[in-house]
Amino acid sequence: DTAVSQTPKYLVTQMGNDKSIKCEQNLGHDTMYWYKQDSKKFLKIMFSYNNKELIINETVPNRFSPKSPDKAHLNLHINSLELGDSAVYFCASSHSAGGTGELFFGEGSRLTVL
Amino acid sequence: AQSVTQPDIHITVSEGASLELRCNYSYGATPYLFWYVQSPGQGLQLLLKYFSGDTLVQGIKGFEAEFKRSQSSFNLRKPSVHWSDAAEYFCAVGARGGGADGLTFGKGTHLIIQP
Numbered sequence: 753d754t755a756v757s758q759t760p761k762y763l764v765t766q767m768g769n770d771k772s773i774k775c776e777q778n779l780g781h782d783t784m785y786w787y788k789q790d791s792k793k794f795l796k797i798m799f800s801y802n803n804k805e806l807i808i809n810e811t812v813p814n815r816f817s818p819k820s821p822d823k824a825h826l827n828l829h830i831n832s833l834e835l836g837d838s839a840v841y842f843c844a845s846s847h848s849a850g851g852t853g854e855l856f857f858g859e860g861s862r863l864t865v866l
Numbered sequence: 867a868q869s870v871t872q873p874d875i876h877i878t879v880s881e882g883a884s885l886e887l888r889c890n891y892s893y894g895a896t897p898y899l900f901w902y903v904q905s906p907g908q909g910l911q912l913l914l915k916y917f918s919g920d921t922l923v924q925g926i927k928g929f930e931a932e933f934k935r936s937q938s939s940f941n942l943r944k945p946s947v948h949w950s951d952a953a954e955y956f957c958a959v960g961a962r963g964g965g966a967d968g969l970t971f972g973k974g975t976h977l978i979i980q981p
Contacts, residue, residue, distance in 0.1 A: 756909075783966045785968050787968075792973070793904075793954055793973070793974045793976075794971075794973050794974070795910075795956065795971040795974075796971075797968045797969075797970075800966045800967065800968050801966075802966040807966040807967075808966065808967060808968065842909060842910070844968070846966075846968075848965055848966045852898060852915065852917060853898045853900075853960030853961065853965070853968075853969060854900065854912060854915060855910075855958075855968065855969055856912075857902075857909040857910040857911075858909055859908060859909040860908075860909050
C-alpha cells in the first residue's frame, strides 16, 4: 500500500564501489524525482523524469545515472562511489500537467560511503 | 530563479506553547507554497499547501499557514505544540501549473520541544 517505496533503506559500502537504489510509485503519477539530502538536511533536486523522459538534470557528477523503465519506476545507479556521496536520497513523484506540484516522497535511502 | 529562505535553523519551544516558523520566498509570480515535516529517519510528509483563494490555509496536525504576498512570506503556525511535533520543517515553492520542475526547498527549521 506504500505510495512511493524505495529500496534499500540503508546502504553501507566502500569507496569506489557501485550501488543502485530503486524507486516505485503506485499513485499513477507521471513524474518522478530524485532529491539528495545532505548532512545539514538540505534538500536538492538531482533529476526529474516525466513519462520516462529526462526533464531535469542538475549539476550532478555523471557517476550518477538515473533510469526510468516506465513511469512508475525510477532507479538511481551510482558508479565509483566517493565519501561525499554519503547522504539520504529521496525519491518523489507528482502529477505534472495541470498538477498542483505537490510531491509525494519515499522514506529515503541512507547511503554511507566508507 | 525561485528560492526559499527559512531564517531560523533551530527553534526551541515549550510544550503547550504557540509556534511560528518563518518562510520567505522569491518567485516571479504567485507561487504554489508548501510546508513539509520530516520526523527523524522518515520521509517528508505534507502539512499544508497554498495555491489560491483564502490566504490562511489549514493543514494536518493542527497546523496553519498564512500567505502574505506583500511580505513574500508563508509562515507556519500552531497554537499549542506537542512533544510529537519535534521534527524538521521545510518550506517549499513550486511553479504554478505543476510541471516536472519539482519544488525548491528551504534549508529547514529544526524544532525542539522542551517539556
